Amino acid sequence: MVRRLAPRWPVWLFPWRAACTPGAFVQQRTWAGATRTPLWGRLHGVAGVSPLVRRGSSSTSSQAPEVVLTCERYPVRRLPFSTVSEEDLATFERIIPSRVITDPEELEASNVDWLRTMRGCSKVLLKPRTSEEVSHILRYCHERNLAVNTQGGNTGLVGGSVPVFDEIILSTALMNQVVSFQDISGILVCQAGCILEELSRYVEERDFIMPLDLGAKGSCHIGGNLATNAGGLRFLRYGSLHGTVLGLEVVLADGTVLNCLTSLRKDNTGYDLKQLFIGSEGTLGVITAVSILCPPKPRAVNVAFLGCPGFAEVLQTFSTCKRMLGEILSAYEFMDAECMQLVRHHLHLASPVQESPFYVLVETSGSRVEHDAEKLSSFLEHALGSGLVTDGTLATDQGKIKMLWALRERITEALTRDGYVYKYDISLPVDRLYDLVTDLRARLGSQAKHVVGYGHLGDGNLHLNVTAEAFSPSLLGDLEPYVYEWTAGQRGSVSAEHGVGFKKQSVLGYSKPPEALRLMQQLKTLLDPKGILNPYKTLPTQA
Amino acid sequence: MVRRLAPRWPVWLFPWRAACTPGAFVQQRTWAGATRTPLWGRLHGVAGVSPLVRRGSSSTSSQAPEVVLTCERYPVRRLPFSTVSEEDLATFERIIPSRVITDPEELEASNVDWLRTMRGCSKVLLKPRTSEEVSHILRYCHERNLAVNTQGGNTGLVGGSVPVFDEIILSTALMNQVVSFQDISGILVCQAGCILEELSRYVEERDFIMPLDLGAKGSCHIGGNLATNAGGLRFLRYGSLHGTVLGLEVVLADGTVLNCLTSLRKDNTGYDLKQLFIGSEGTLGVITAVSILCPPKPRAVNVAFLGCPGFAEVLQTFSTCKRMLGEILSAYEFMDAECMQLVRHHLHLASPVQESPFYVLVETSGSRVEHDAEKLSSFLEHALGSGLVTDGTLATDQGKIKMLWALRERITEALTRDGYVYKYDISLPVDRLYDLVTDLRARLGSQAKHVVGYGHLGDGNLHLNVTAEAFSPSLLGDLEPYVYEWTAGQRGSVSAEHGVGFKKQSVLGYSKPPEALRLMQQLKTLLDPKGILNPYKTLPTQA
Ligand SMILES: Cc1cc2nc3c(=O)[nH]c(=O)nc-3n(C[C@H](O)[C@H](O)[C@H](O)COP(=O)(O)OP(=O)(O)OC[C@H]3O[C@@H](n4cnc5c(N)ncnc54)[C@H](O)[C@@H]3O)c2cc1C
Ligand SMILES: Cc1cc2nc3c(=O)[nH]c(=O)nc-3n(C[C@H](O)[C@H](O)[C@H](O)COP(=O)(O)OP(=O)(O)OC[C@H]3O[C@@H](n4cnc5c(N)ncnc54)[C@H](O)[C@@H]3O)c2cc1C
Structure with a gap:
């Protein structure tokens, strides 16, 4: 592990201030003043290439x-x-x-x-x-x-x-054509099988970005993203797909093509039918094309990776971020120390900062380099000065930004290498977010290899994962319905972003009242009377 | 009208630059260097009070x-x-x-x-x-x-x-209670009958703002806003209600209470049922309560009101804005010279800038006064220097900002005082937006009193209005289906934000294919089999 370097304030603060001119600001620095190239070297081998595109040849599958x-x-x-x-x-x-x-x-x-x-x-x-x-x-x-x-x-x-x-x-693998892109408005129309990362590249060449990003970007399709109403890493800034998707083309169960593929920011001509299909996980129709609004590509992107002494500090750092970074804050992710151990152990990624109970990744995206640098500098100065954060590192160039993001994005992958994974993806009031993790660690004891918490803190979204050598009904019995009851007790959601699929059907009732479940069933019957689309999935199981 | 003052560059540029420190930046200035207080005086009598709350006692109604x-x-x-x-x-x-x-x-x-x-x-x-x-x-x-x-x-x-x-x-007038407000996340839960302006005040006291704003804010209810999927003045920045609304409580036609009133940013537990009701104009259920995400109140708000020599310049100014103001741009509205004549004539509001063929209102909202000032200053310098804009005025304090907004927000009211109004609210590709207005002026000749164009240019949304002494079937015949065909020819929307209601039912087919109209009808039948909710409205008329 990295040796603890006591923060040397004057050294750090001085170059930071100086860094507020664009030219001086592109260097990635640790806060103790030294650039830790060896660590970056270790990260380098994997950064920038999504793990998923290479998955077929990975050792896991074989x-x-x-x-x-x-x-x-x-x-x-x-x-x-x-x-x-x-x-x-x-x-x-x-x-x-x-x-x-x-x-x-x-x-x-x-x-x-x-x-x-x-x-x-x-x-x-x-x-x-x-x-x-x-x-x-x-x-x-x-x-x-x-x-x-x-x-x-x-x-x-x-x-x-x-x-x-x-x-x-x-x-949808062969439905991978871009249909059109409007350079002024940033409206992209494409087929449903386009891979998210390829779309990102396509629009970035045109000075825009996709409004969503996720660890699976190298493999997931935009149609799959819409079908699952994927959240991901840019949700905090650009919001839900229900807001950014402008149009859809869907083929219904009987083969009817429903063309709602408008490319207009506003269209109130009757019910907004496309919304029905966003998040319906392939049970109401097959999404074949998408029209989506892409935000302009930010001129300046900065990522800070910080160590926090406790979860209370993770929360306070978030409030401070929102206040001091305002409109340029584009992501606020957290992970606990066990997550870091897992990515280190299974993926050989090393932490760029000293060992801490928690880590947060703060991303800013803005239109003016020196303004963003100034905002970030004030924030970091405050966070470090007030003890909210004990160590940190900052990246401003693309390669290093990717490396920092890899630490967070590849947790899912590290977990699958750890054994059988019990996955929970829940929304909770942000101040209770981590209590469930602590609680479960005590409850499960040595039954579990690891109990970890990470996720999109800015959206109140916890990824709670428990690993064990193999699937075990008794461990499952200790986890469920406990986790769901705990979540329902906080009026949380038992599936924040991953959806229902086959695995969460029986737990819908923890987050949705019977009237809602009935209406879901009625909509399914209306749109797919024979139930041929993705059967056994998403709809509530009969009580 | 205001006397034309030739832009005196040195005078203007110097104080502008100086204005980039917070203290110096709070003065409202015109660009010729002089503060035009007499005009503000004239505006003052009406600014800050929504016209609608006083409507009962206005001369029009009596x-x-x-x-x-x-x-x-x-x-x-x-x-x-x-x-x-x-x-x-x-x-x-x-x-x-x-x-x-x-x-x-x-x-x-x-x-x-x-x-x-x-x-x-x-x-x-x-x-x-x-x-x-x-x-x-x-x-x-x-x-x-x-x-x-x-x-x-x-x-x-x-x-x-x-x-x-x-x-x-x-x-819903008596359903006007705030249920809860979360200070950290900005999530407001309230009954459907809360008046938008009152909610704005409520959340602003807590350092947040409502994600939507419209000229009717003094009277419209949040439930009505959701039922119509209102767009309005903040759409450009905060997006659609489909993205910002987190939960709804709806009473269905048979009295079933559908409680989807979660206060979570993310919840993918099955179909997102609330979306069905947003924009359904009271035909699928009665919205009784709302959970909505409020953005933090910006520390700095600036409004520039600019005169443009032509529509091409209005468009170029918009592109420049997006590039130079980036994440702080919060509104971009335009109005033509006839709109200005109408607000002057009927409401005695005067233009704060020299007479121009077009006017635009640019609003910025950001978290750091001096950064916003710098961005705005660079933008305005560029816009004026390159001839995109010929005159302009800037407001940074709340009172004056409201006065500038009144010019744009009260156009609807001025129009109703002008006679019978034929209203069209359409989405078009932004570069063709104004062609329809010019086209109609020629087509209608002296039949119309006024043919005006204004609206949310940033969203591709044109409000096209034609006034005449009284309702005339022959004028209507010249307008329709011409306007709708023209719009459909550009693949636009025949109702961008106002919805369908009673008046636009027969024209839905210009923007929606038959399969979509059929599905709308099926959803209506599913949720309101007896058709008792808002009959004669929103659903397509049978061909
Ligand atoms: C490493 C990793 C990180 C992840 N991170 C996130 C994250 O941050 N946020 C998040 O929300 N999710 C995340 N996920 C989950 C997953 O990537 C998303 O759910 C993604 O949107 C799925 O897209 P896909 O194309 O792979 O869909 P698939 O997995 O192929 O399908 C998912 C569901 O959608 C349906 N479907 C797919 N395509 C269509 C279509 N065209 N029409 C109709 N139905 C369709 C399928 O039937 C299925 O029910 C992650 C997954 C991994 C492996
Ligand atoms: C001066 C002026 C400016 C305007 N500017 C804009 C603008 O910028 N953008 C914009 O989009 N609109 C604008 N409008 C139109 C109008 O204000 C909006 O449509 C507004 O959202 C309507 O809200 P309301 O409470 O007045 O609803 P109402 O007018 O009372 O009702 C509108 C529709 O919604 C239904 N409805 C109302 N409440 C509920 C409920 N609780 N549950 C179910 N259905 C309900 C009604 O049955 C009706 O079909 C403007 C109007 C005026 C007069």
Whole structure:
């Protein structure tokens, strides 16, 4: 671990002040005054490349044990859908020639989820290129009563993206074209299968950014992001997809193409139908195209990575940030010491700051370098001076910013390497956010390898994860319904951003009243009367 | 009119630069260097007080001619709802004692819309205080097949807020309590009948602002704002209500209370049901309470009011603004010379800058006075220096800011004083925004008193208004479907923010495909099978 360097105020404060001119501000510095290149060196090998794009070749997948079939692990019964026949395959082949995949090895990757906790046994994967093809496929499936599982990047964390039984997998992988981009307004129209990271690159070349960003960006599709109403790392600044998405094209269960693909910031011509599909996890329709508003690319981005002595200080640092950084604050993420241990151990990433009980990552994005530097400088001076923060490091160039972000973004990956992961993604009042972690550590004792807390603190969103050597019903019994009851007791949400999928259906009632669950079911019946779209998912299980 | 003063650069530039320290920056200045107090004096009498709260006593209402009954002016047939009986009144009286209004004079104000173009003949106005009372009322109306028109502040501009025939008026006027406010997160929970301006005051005292603002703020209710998905003056910065509203409580047609009133920034537990009701104009349920995220109150607010020589310059000034003001830009509004003539003539407001073909109002909101001043100063210097702007004035103190805003906010009011108003509220690609106005002026010639264009340029939202001495079918024939076809030709929206109400039902097809209209109808049938909520409104008319 990094040796503790007592903060040497004068040394730190002086160059900081001087750094308020653009030229002097591009150097990444630690606050004790020394640039810790060896640490950056260690980080460097992985930064800037999303771990997920390379996942196929990672050691995890090849060495990992076979994943148990979902229908064997969970008490779930197949619904009376038809089974895919040779004739069906021939029909699909006519609709999308050479894009009907039945090779078992190719199917394997699409039958198992990212967390490797679910496995379906689908016999066919379809890869349409256009919404007309999707429409044609769904019309046929609807007539034939064939169940369909839409799949984007397959990075979902609640088992929504893979079949439970033999549902047809409808992949958006080849629907990856940008349709248009308006340079003045920043409105992007693209197909649903575009990979988030590629869209980011595309719009950044045009001086804009995507309004969302997440650790899975190298694999996840924009359609999957919308289907899950993904939150992610820019939520604090740019808000929910319900606000930034301007239009959608959706193919309904019976093949009807619903074109709500407007590129207007305002359109109050009747009900805002697109909203229904944002967050509906593929159960109400297949999103085929998206129109989304991209914010201008900030001229100056700074990331500070800070060590905090306690959770109270994490909260106070957040309030201070909001007050002193105002409109340029673009992210406020936290992680605990155990998270840092995990990324160090499994991914060989090292902490750029001294060991601390908590770490926070503060990002600013603004339009004027020297103004942002001044704001950040005042904030950091205050935070360090008042003891809210004990150590920290600042990055202003892209490479180093990516390295700092990797520490936070790759926690999910480090966790999967630690063993079986029990994942909870909850919203809580911010001042109670960490209590549940402390509480669970005491409750679980040595049953768990690790109990960690991290997440989007600025949004009141805790990622609570428990790892163990293997899946254990008794550990699960100690976790659930305890975690959900605790959350409901705080009027929190039992799924802040990851959605419901297959895994959280039974717990919806902790966050939604019966009237809401009934209305969800009614909407499902209205839009997908035969229930062929992503069955066994998202809708509440019958009590 | 103000005498044209040639810009005296050195005089202007010098104090401007000097003004970049906080102390020096609080003075409102015109760019020719002189403070034009006489103009402010003239404005002063009206600024800061919303025109709408005083409307009851305004000369318009008392002198205005009787408004023609809607069912006489328009070819609309009463649907077979029951008629309110004495027994019904007695039941209502039991549910909400002393809050069942049948006095014709009191009813008058609720039967006629703000524009005075629609009149219903409802015989009863109900004023519940709680959602339980609303639930009780709707359950009864549902059983009895009585039609209900929910009414907020009755400022809607599309005839949605008043009955068409004898629908019961359900007013939210007494549902005006704040339920809670979280000081750290800025989350406000309140009843639907709270007046926007009062909420603004409430949260501003706590160092936050409402994420929306509109000219009707003195009268409109937050429930009405949500029901119409109001856009308004802060949309550019804080985005749509679909993003800022966190939760809703809604009473459905049959009296079911749907409680989605969470106060969490993130909640992906199933479909986001609240979204259905935002913008549904009272046709799917009655919104009874709201949870909404308020942004922190900016430390520094500046408003510049500028004269532009042409529409091309209005657009270029906007691009320059976005680039140079970045994250602190909070509004960009424009109005044409005829708008200025109307506010001068009817409301005795005078232009604070020299006569120009176009005016723009630029607002910045930021967290650090001197940084904002510097950004604004660079921008204005550039805009004036490059001829984008020919004259301008800047306000930094609240009183003067309100006066400048009044020029823009009170255009709607000035128009109603000018005669019969044909109103169009459309979204268009920003570079074609004003072409329609020019085009119509030529097309209508002397038939129209005024053809004016103004609006939220930053959102691509044009308010196009035509005034005439009185309603004329032949003028209407020249306007419609021409305006809608023109808009559809640009793939615009025929109702950007005002909604559909009674007046725009027949034109929905210009902006929405048949599949979308069908789904709207299906949702209506699902949620309000007897169609008792706001009948004759919002849903597409049968082709
Ligand atoms: C390392 C890592 C970090 C993550 N970080 C975040 C985070 O910060 N915030 C967050 O919210 N999530 C996060 N996630 C979860 C996940 O990445 C998101 O849910 C993502 O939006 C899923 O996109 P996808 O394309 O991979 O969808 P998939 O996983 O393929 O599918 C997810 C669900 O959406 C449906 N779906 C996919 N595409 C469509 C479509 N076109 N039409 C209809 N339905 C569709 C699927 O049926 C399924 O139910 C993370 C995941 C990982 C592995
Ligand atoms: C001077 C002026 C300026 C304006 N500026 C703007 C602007 O900038 N942007 C903009 O978008 N609009 C603007 N408007 C239009 C209008 O103010 C908005 O539509 C406003 O949101 C309506 O609120 P209200 O409370 O007056 O609703 P009302 O007019 O009473 O009702 C409007 C519709 O909503 C329904 N409704 C009302 N309350 C509820 C409820 N609690 N539950 C369910 N349904 C309900 C009604 O049935 C009706 O269909 C302006 C109007 C005026 C007069």
